[in-house]
Amino acid sequence: MKYWYETTAVGRRILLELVRHRRSLILWAIFPISILLLNGFILAEGNKISLAEAFKLATPSTLVGSALFFSCLGGTISTIVSERESHTLKRLLISPLSGISYYLGILLAYGCIGVGQTILVCSVAAFFKVTFTGSFFFGGLIILLTIASYVGAGFLLGINFARRVEDVNGLVAGVGVPMLILGGAFFPTRFFSKELLLIAQFNPVYHMNEALSGISFQAKDWHDPEMLIHLRFLVGFFVVAIAGGWLTYRKMLNQEKSL
Amino acid sequence: MLKIAQLSKRFSDRQVLNQLCLHISAGEIYGLLGPNGAGKTTLINIICRLINSDQGTVEIDSQPISANTRSLIGIAPQENLLYQSLTCAENLDFFASLYGLRKAEKIRQIDYCLHSVNLQSRADSIVANLSGGMARRLNMAIALIHQPKLLILDEPTTGLDIEARYEIWELIQQLRDRGMTILLTTHLLEEAERLCQKIGILKNGKIVVEGSLEQLRSLIPAKEILIMRTREEDLAIAIAKKQNFIVRNYGSDLVFWLPEQKSLQEVINLFASVPIDSVAIQPVRLENIYVEVTTSSDY
Numbered sequence: 001m002k003y004w005y006e007t008t009a010v011g012r013r014i015l016l017e018l019v020r021h022r023r024s025l026i027l028w029a030i031f032p033i034s035i036l037l038l039n040g041f042i043l044a045e046g047n048k049i050s051l052a053e054a055f056k057l058a059t060p061s062t063l064v065g066s067a068l069f070f071s072c073l074g075g076t077i078s079t080i081v082s083e084r085e086s087h088t089l090k091r092l093l094i095s096p097l098s099g100i101s102y103y104l105g106i107l108l109a110y111g112c113i114g115v116g117q118t119i120l121v122c123s124v125a126a127f128f129k130v131t132f133t134g135s136f137f138f139g140g141l142i143i144l145l146t147i148a149s150y151v152g153a154g155f156l157l158g159i160n161f162a163r164r165v166e167d168v169n170g171l172v173a174g175v176g177v178p179m180l181i182l183g184g185a186f187f188p189t190r191f192f193s194k195e196l197l198l199i200a201q202f203n204p205v206y207h208m209n210e211a212l213s214g215i216s217f218q219a220k221d222w223h224d225p226e227m228l229i230h231l232r233f234l235v236g237f238f239v240v241a242i243a244g245g246w247l248t249y250r251k252m253l254n255q256e257k258s259l
Numbered sequence: 260m261l262k263i264a265q266l267s268k269r270f271s272d273r274q275v276l277n278q279l280c281l282h283i284s285a286g287e288i289y290g291l292l293g294p295n296g297a298g299k300t301t302l303i304n305i306i307c308r309l310i311n312s313d314q315g316t317v318e319i320d321s322q323p324i325s326a327n328t329r330s331l332i333g334i335a336p337q338e339n340l341l342y343q344s345l346t347c348a349e350n351l352d353f354f355a356s357l358y359g360l361r362k363a364e365k366i367r368q369i370d371y372c373l374h375s376v377n378l379q380s381r382a383d384s385i386v387a388n389l390s391g392g393m394a395r396r397l398n399m400a401i402a403l404i405h406q407p408k409l410l411i412l413d414e415p416t417t418g419l420d421i422e423a424r425y426e427i428w429e430l431i432q433q434l435r436d437r438g439m440t441i442l443l444t445t446h447l448l449e450e451a452e453r454l455c456q457k458i459g460i461l462k463n464g465k466i467v468v469e470g471s472l473e474q475l476r477s478l479i480p481a482k483e484i485l486i487m488r489t490r491e492e493d494l495a496i497a498i499a500k501k502q503n504f505i506v507r508n509y510g511s512d513l514v515f516w517l518p519e520q521k522s523l524q525e526v527i528n529l530f531a532s533v534p535i536d537s538v539a540i541q542p543v544r545l546e547n548i549y550v551e552v553t554t555s556s557d558y
Contacts, residue, residue: 002359009356013342013349020344020385091340091401094307095357096329257309 010105032067060213065185076154139216152241266315277464290455333407337414358405392423481516
């Protein structure tokens with residue numbers, strides 16, 4: 001019960017701060033919607049397909065790339081960096097708050113934002129007559145794994161490479177944007193050359209995108225050999241990101257204690 | 260309430276705390292003084308379990324420090340560690356949740372703390388819009404939210420204007436009147452003089468002198484302090500030595516310890532042959548004791 005109260009307190013506080021700032025929340029809503037609309041219309045026009053088909057192709061990549069990536073990964077980095085910069089982390093270290101609760105609290109806050117973005121993006125897609133033919137359960141699971149992976153990776157990157165709030169933009173742009181492009185978040189991967197596709201195999205965003213697209217939007221079974229590859233990679237990345245994030249987080253706590 | 264025995268801590272080649280012993284009784288305000296680097300922050304970090312000591316014991320309310328004693332301590336760091344975009348009440352609510360306060364108790368404590376620091380009318384104000392003094396009071400309210408038995412105030416008035424400083428002093432006095440045990444670190448000796456029942460001076464990792472202000476005054480064999488400015492310092496010192504006055508230099512001031520009380524006229528007559536620019540007699544103050552203890556090799 002202690003962990004639950006602490007986790008919800010941390011999550012509620014982060015959400016409250018985001019609501020107060022508003023700007024981040026508004027941008028996290030506008031950006032994926034605009035990317036979805038642009039991608040949808042470009043795909044429809046370029047491939048001479050219906051809007052529903054085009055938006056069906058564009059929705060998973062928009063969700064994984066333009067929505068969850070910037071909020072869950074970028075947001076986590078911002079939260080950690082600002083907490084370190086304002087030294088409020090030290091006050092948390094003095095309190096009885098457990099490390100697990102703090103970690104889970106951040107996951108909870110960005111999980112809520114991620115779920116909100118998913119509903120928003122899917123609502124826009126539904127407006128263009130996109131039908132979700134696949135498994136809701138597996139689709140939801142992929143989205144949750146994606147959110148948790150991004151939050152874990154946010155801890156890893158934020159603690160190791162961003163000391164100040166100004167560093168966040170550079171980090172997200174320098175690491176994030178090439179990963180997103182190579183993951184098919186902005187351009188469908190079928191436009192990629194063989195060599196580029198080979199490199200994309202090592203990109204978690206590519207597998208998140210392909211897994212979500214295949215299972216939720218193309219009604220592929222999770223037993224499908226192609227889907228299994230994506231799901232295995234996604235689960236592997238989830239484990240690495242969460243474990244790596246946790247270990248880096250422990251390291252940060254020790255550093256902050258000695259300041 | 261707080262018992263520290265034989266506490267030592269070394270950082271690489273520097274012995275920061277050296278067999279430090281400290282005892283604070285319940286309801287007492289203990290002023291911990293010391294120059295920068297004397298080990299005050301290290302001591303607070305050990306009490307709060309942010310770092311471990313190499314040796315020694317710390318007990319709070321007769322319990323050795325552990326994860327369980329965290330809720331016995333309230334600490335107001337010298338920086339205002341607050342969430343700037345939240346309101347005063349939201350900041351308190353968040354920290355109350357971390358200390359395990361639930362619903363009705365939480366509401367009651369938030370109300371009590373805001374009232375205690377005289378911020379009830381600013382409960383819904385965003386912290387970023389508060390003045391420095393108000394933010395510092397909120398910083399203290401957060402330290403009080405879980406009703407700690409020991410309150411640690413780390414330089415509570417550093418960086419505040421005089422008006423805000425008086426507000427904080429009044430608040431500390433109110434807490435003292437309610438029986439709160441407080442460990443206060445400060446560089447403002449006037450603050451320690453006003454507020455503390457017991458004062459300890461930390462030097463080279465240990466408390467070298469300790470006691471009430473009166474007890475500390477007895478360390479200096481003087482009834483009063485004579486402060487003089489003159490171009491003929493050597494002549495003044497020679498006269499003072501003939502009178503068995505102890506001579507000290509505090510910056511550009513020449514200071515003599517007077518073994519017995521003298522009127523200003525008597526002093527002027529005594530130094531009649533010296534061209535005096537300014538002269539003043541004052542009682543022995545904590546400042547004199549502090550300078551003597553921290554600069555003298557006898558301690």
